Amino acid sequence: MTSSATPSVPPTAETPSGTAPAETAPVRKPRRRFGLHVLGPLMALVALIVLGAFLNDNFLSAANVQNVLARSAFIGIIAVGMTFVITAGGIDLSVGSMAAFTAAITILAMNALVAPLGVSVLTIALGMGVALLAGLAAGLVNGALVARVRIEPFIVTLGAMGVYRSLTTWLADGGTLSLNYELRTLYRPVYYDGPFGISWPIIVFALVAILGELAMRSAPFGRHCAAIGANEQVARWSAVRVDGTRMATYALLGLLVGVATIMYVPRLGSASGGTGMLWELEAIAAVIIGGTVLKGGFGRVWGAVVGVLILSLIDNILNLASIVSPYLNGAIQGVIVILAVVLQRERKADS
Amino acid sequence: MTEGARLSDGAVPVLAARGVSRLFGPNQVLFDVDFDLRPGEVHALIGENGAGKSTLMKILSGYLAPSFGGVEADGRPTVFASHREAEAQGVVLIHQEFNLAMPLTVEENIFLGRELRRGPFLRAAEMQEECRRLLARLDCDVDPRLRCRDLSAPERQMVEIAKALGRDARVLIMDEPTAVLTARETDLLLAQIDRLRAAGTAILYTSHKLDEVARIADRVTVLRDGARVASRPAAGFTEHAMAEAMVGRELSDLFPPKAAPQDEVVLSVRDLDVPGHARGASFELRRGEVLGFAGLVGAGRTELMEGLAGLRPASGEIRLFGRSVRPDDPRAMREAGLVYLTEDRKEKGLLLGFPLAENLTLLALEKFTRAGLRIDKPAEARALAQAVEDFAIAARDLRMTAGGLSGGNQQKLLLAKTLLAEPGVVIIDEPTRGVDIGAKAQIYAFIAALAAAGKSVIVVSSELPEVIGLAGRVIVMHRGRIAGALEGDAATENAIVRLAMGLDEKEPEPA
Numbered sequence: 109m110t111s112s113a114t115p116s117v118p119p120t121a122e123t124p125s126g127t128a129p130a131e132t133a134p135v136r137k138p139r140r141r142f143g144l145h146v147l148g149p150l151m152a153l154v155a156l157i158v159l160g161a162f163l164n165d166n167f168l169s170a171a172n173v174q175n176v177l178a179r180s181a182f183i184g185i186i187a188v189g190m191t192f193v194i195t196a197g198g199i200d201l202s203v204g205s206m207a208a209f210t211a212a213i214t215i216l217a218m219n220a221l222v223a224p225l226g227v228s229v230l231t232i233a234l235g236m237g238v239a240l241l242a243g244l245a246a247g248l249v250n251g252a253l254v255a256r257v258r259i260e261p262f263i264v265t266l267g268a269m270g271v272y273r274s275l276t277t278w279l280a281d282g283g284t285l286s287l288n289y290e291l292r293t294l295y296r297p298v299y300y301d302g303p304f305g306i307s308w309p310i311i312v313f314a315l316v317a318i319l320g321e322l323a324m325r326s327a328p329f330g331r332h333c334a335a336i337g338a339n340e341q342v343a344r345w346s347a348v349r350v351d352g353t354r355m356a357t358y359a360l361l362g363l364l365v366g367v368a369t370i371m372y373v374p375r376l377g378s379a380s381g382g383t384g385m386l387w388e389l390e391a392i393a394a395v396i397i398g399g400t401v402l403k404g405g406f407g408r409v410w411g412a413v414v415g416v417l418i419l420s421l422i423d424n425i426l427n428l429a430s431i432v433s434p435y436l437n438g439a440i441q442g443v444i445v446i447l448a449v450v451l452q453r454e455r456k457a458d459s
Numbered sequence: 460m461t462e463g464a465r466l467s468d469g470a471v472p473v474l475a476a477r478g479v480s481r482l483f484g485p486n487q488v489l490f491d492v493d494f495d496l497r498p499g500e501v502h503a504l505i506g507e508n509g510a511g512k513s514t515l516m517k518i519l520s521g522y523l524a525p526s527f528g529g530v531e532a533d534g535r536p537t538v539f540a541s542h543r544e545a546e547a548q549g550v551v552l553i554h555q556e557f558n559l560a561m562p563l564t565v566e567e568n569i570f571l572g573r574e575l576r577r578g579p580f581l582r583a584a585e586m587q588e589e590c591r592r593l594l595a596r597l598d599c600d601v602d603p604r605l606r607c608r609d610l611s612a613p614e615r616q617m618v619e620i621a622k623a624l625g626r627d628a629r630v631l632i633m634d635e636p637t638a639v640l641t642a643r644e645t646d647l648l649l650a651q652i653d654r655l656r657a658a659g660t661a662i663l664y665t666s667h668k669l670d671e672v673a674r675i676a677d678r679v680t681v682l683r684d685g686a687r688v689a690s691r692p693a694a695g696f697t698e699h700a701m702a703e704a705m706v707g708r709e710l711s712d713l714f715p716p717k718a719a720p721q722d723e724v725v726l727s728v729r730d731l732d733v734p735g736h737a738r739g740a741s742f743e744l745r746r747g748e749v750l751g752f753a754g755l756v757g758a759g760r761t762e763l764m765e766g767l768a769g770l771r772p773a774s775g776e777i778r779l780f781g782r783s784v785r786p787d788d789p790r791a792m793r794e795a796g797l798v799y800l801t802e803d804r805k806e807k808g809l810l811l812g813f814p815l816a817e818n819l820t821l822l823a824l825e826k827f828t829r830a831g832l833r834i835d836k837p838a839e840a841r842a843l844a845q846a847v848e849d850f851a852i853a854a855r856d857l858r859m860t861a862g863g864l865s866g867g868n869q870q871k872l873l874l875a876k877t878l879l880a881e882p883g884v885v886i887i888d889e890p891t892r893g894v895d896i897g898a899k900a901q902i903y904a905f906i907a908a909l910a911a912a913g914k915s916v917i918v919v920s921s922e923l924p925e926v927i928g929l930a931g932r933v934i935v936m937h938r939g940r941i942a943g944a945l946e947g948d949a950a951t952e953n954a955i956v957r958l959a960m961g962l963d964e965k966e967p968e969p970a
Contacts, residue, residue: 326833328824335821338810345770345799345807346821346876347789405812 148451149398149414152444156421163429174307176417176424178299181309182207183387184416185368187394188320188409189361194392194400195324195407196357197337198254198261202268203365204387206246209272210369211379212279214239215287218295227290232298239373240366246272247362251355269388277381284380292377299374309371316364320409330407333357337404393441394419397448418444470497471534473661474519474550474630478528481514486855488514490686491528496630501652501662503672503693506682507705507895509853509865512665515682516632519663520552521545549629553619555638555893561608566590568607569622593621597651611757613644620651631655632663637671638893641756641921642956649675667895669698683707706897713900714928715907720748725915726797726884728767731775731786736762737939740775744884744917749910751930752919753955759939760919761802764886768792768799780883798822798882800873802889802919804866808873811862815854816843818861818872823880846875851901867898874905885909886917891925903929923952937961 160167186203193200218235225231246268253264279285287295302308324330332353335343344350373379396402397418398411419441426434472495481489489511496502496519506512517523519530521539529536532548539545542552559568566583569590575582590603599617607615616636623631633652637645645668652662652675666672672679676693681704689704726744731737737759744750752760766773769789777784784795792798801807809818816839820827827835827842843857850871854864861869870891877885890906891899906929909916920926926933933950935942935958942958945951 322833326836328828328832328834331817331821331824331834335810335813335817338812339806341807342810343821344789345801347793347798347880348821349788349790 146399149411149418149448153414153418153421156418156425160421160425160428163425163431167425167428172424174310176420177310177313178307180416180420181313182368182372183390183394183419184313184413185316185364185371186361186387187391187412187416188316189364190391190395191320191324191398191400191407191409191412192330192333192357193361194395194402195337195404196333196354197340197404198354198357199265199392200250200261200358200361201265201388202246202250202272203361203391204384205269205273205276206243206362206365207369207372207384207387208276208379208381209246210239210242210366211373211383212276212285213242214369214373215285215379216279218291219288222288222291227288227294229294231291232295236370239369240363243362243364243366243369244359245362247359247365248355250362251358254358255351255354273381276379276383280380282381284378287373287377292374295374295377297374299371312367312371316367317409317413324407324409329353329356334405334407337401337406390419393445396445399448399451402449472496472531473498473533475531476515476519476525476528477531479515479518479525479530480527481518481523482526488685492682492687494519494680494687494690496661496663498629498661499656499659500677501656501664501675503664503666503676503679504682505665505669505672505679505701505705507867507897510682510705511685512682513634516552516634516663516665520550520632522552546626549627550632551623551626551628551630552632553623553634553636555634557615557619559607559615559618562606564604564606565601565610565618566603568618569593569603569625573626589625590621593625596624597621598647612639613648616640616648628660630661630663633665635665635667635893637666637668643755645671667893669701672701673698681705702896705895713903715904717749717931718747718907718911720910720931721746721913725780727778729776731763731766731773731777733759733762733766733771733773736771737766737936740941742934742941742944744915746915747910747913748932749906749916749918749930751926751933751950752917752936753923753926753933754936754959756921758936758959760936761888763936764799764888764917764919768797768886770799793822793880793882796883797886798877798880799886800877800888800890802892804869804873804892809861809869812860814858815861815872816840816857819843819846819876819879822876826879842879846872846879850875850905867894870894870902871898874902878909882914884915884917886919888919890918890920891922923955926955927952935959
């Protein structure tokens with residue numbers, strides 16, 4: 109076998125047999141770690157910040173930054189949970205109406221507790237407990253229907269979305285449920301105040317994001333979610349508790365909806381059939397913009413956080429600057445989501 | 460040299476590669492390869508996994524372009540811009556993983572993209588008739604109205620071939636067509652290949668089963684490390700010589716010596732039922748034993764083992780290391796010391812898009828988890844480096860994904876993953892499916908070493924030499940039941956086949 113026009117010599121026996129890689133293993137240089145699929149969302153975020161600062165002097169003021177972050181917190185907290193659900197190959201369309209329902213239950217519980225306990229911190233604390241429990245329970249129901257009864261997550265959560273929305277409207281008798289006025293005064297600081305001038309929703313959002321990122325990146329839970337989303341059979345055959353893990357993703361998301369509701373109720377002090385409208389779509393959009401793969405197998409919590417901030421900033425900039433009508437907010441967000449998926453495709457081609 | 464090959468000597472090749480080289484990024488996988496295929500011949504292309512067979516086949520069928528050199532069709536230089544263009548010229552590649560739309564019927568698949576129509580309407584009756592005719596040519600009586608997902612693997616193979624014939628294929632390129640077939644199904648396929656050859660079709664055939672190659676091929680080309688090392692008539696080319704040409708060195712005995720098992724019974728199974736697949740299975744396994752499970756595909760071996768490992772609903776009495784266990788949870792079985800290594804590497808074994816380390820540790824992730832929460836990634840990297848060394852996994856780069864490994868190396872990674880869980884009993888289903896001969900010898904050595912180290916191994920295999928060569932005792936299944944057990948020298952191919960076909964049904968001996 110001679111070579112005439114070929115560019116290189118046929119290999120003899122240099123095929124690696126395992127010793128060479130073993131020696132170089134501990135020192136590894138990142139390869140393609142910062143491709144477009146990683147930098148894309150970050151560059152978009154930076155570009156929006158630069159654009160905002162350029163268009164409006166108040167954009168970078170402490171008040172506006174605080175405002176954007178606090179408004180991002182609800183969707184952001186939910187998006188962190190949604191990242192796990194989507195990574196494990198699921199979807200949850202019910203989080204918006206679940207938030208409305210949880211808010212309604214929380215308000216009813218707090219109002220009812222005023223009679224025995226008075227307007228006290230204990231009343232609010234118990235109400236918060238009700239919010240967490242309601243969210244967790246709703247998430248567990250979704251999870252059980254998906255993992256145990258084996259109904260498509262899209263169908264389960266589409267149904268749940270209708271159920272919770274309707275229950276909320278029914279509880280509010282078609283109108284608005286309002287928190288007891290004095291309770292509201294006591295509860296208000298949970299949204300508007302916080303330590304060192306940083307409001308509580310921002311702090312809670314940051315905590316949830318950090319814990320979520322750690323769980324996704326370095327905990328068996330995150331690894332198992334990705335494995336299930338990538339190939340459920342392989343996960344099962346690798347002794348991963350597929351049903352339990354999948355159920356846990358929905359339960360976690362429900363619990364985080366409860367957390368978001370705790371932050372949300374003091375903002376307006378009321379809930380109605382319109383509360384949390386389209387939150388599910390914003391949360392899913394944020395997750396996708398952040399680089400999580402919609403059909404599962406790969407998830408990035410920090411990406412979802414960036415995604416939420418991108419969506420909030422678009423809204424904020426349109427409101428501050430008068431170049432483009434704020435009514436076009438949804439259109440711009442939609443384009444961004446589609447662009448994000450195009451970037452994902454490039455990521456796929458890389459690997 | 461056979462009659463057919465002599466007649467076609469000197470004929471213009473229907474398809475040829477001339478000095479073909481191919482690079483993927485910096486990696487060169489083919490080096491100046493010449494290859495030609497004449498009408499009415501079966502030309503076998505053999506080589507170890509990673510030798511470049513798939514790349515060459517893809518270049519010949521228009522799926523890939525050569526980096527250097529070119530392809531000739533009917534003696535004229537040709538550039539296939541795509542596999543569609545190659546198909547239009549009658550060159551069809553039949554993939555190892557079938558290219559059928561599983562929810563569609565046989566007829567819909569065969570006519571996919573070239574449906575017969577009258578105006579906007581399909582001429583269903585005519586298409587069905589044509590399908591029957593094509594399938595009849597292959598001696599295959601599958602109903603064209605069946606959905607492909609309801610067909611067996613060999614039937615799907617026939618549908619693929621019929622689909623190719625329906626497109627007037629002059630050249631069939633078959634990528635390990637017998638990998639998933641049993642001996643009997645293989646015979647059928649080879650008979651049909653014979654028939655196609657007689658009708659003038661040129662066939663490029665790859666297989667790891669050298670006995671088949673010796674039986675069916677007119678000529679054999681051997682690739683090693685991307686270069687052609689031999690190309691000669693099959694007549695007089697012994698299996699042993701082929702294997703040595705592939706590996707490039709003298710082959711010592713493929714199977715290591717068998718060690719005698721100890722007396723202690725580590726696993727005893729009584730009346731294990733796996734509904735729909737296996738009934739009343741009872742057997743025992745001793746410490747340090749390699750127990751073979753033979754039988755036809757569909758005899759329920761895999762399902763029985765999956766039931767035993769908690770992966771399928773199953774009921775029965777199981778004692779594992781002296782404790783009674785219920786096989787209802789793979790994790791609990793793993794903790795009790797039993798793991799199952801699947802035959803389906805790609806769908807049940809490895810996450811092909813994930814890095815090697817994450818695949819390696821998935822089954823035994825707790826070992827790498829600190830405080831129950833944090834995965835110790837440096838420890839994972841060390842485990843991977845260790846596994847790559849211990850199992851001689853040829854990985855270009857430790858950060859590559861499992862899907863980038865060749866079949867043999869994937870299998871070794873899967874073995875490393877399974878053994879990382881430190882099972883006392885390991886069930887290995889088809890340990891060398893789609894694995895080249897070099898990796899085979901290594902895997903056999905690992906299995907023997909496991910037994911020597913006091914682990915107990917169950918080997919499920921459709922390759923009789925493998926079962927006989929590895930196991931001291933062979934249990935044969937027939938239609939979901941244990942048809943018999945053969946020990947030592949009694950385990951001959953003939954005895955196993957008779958049991959597997961249900962000819963010598965006898966009560967299983969209590970081991």
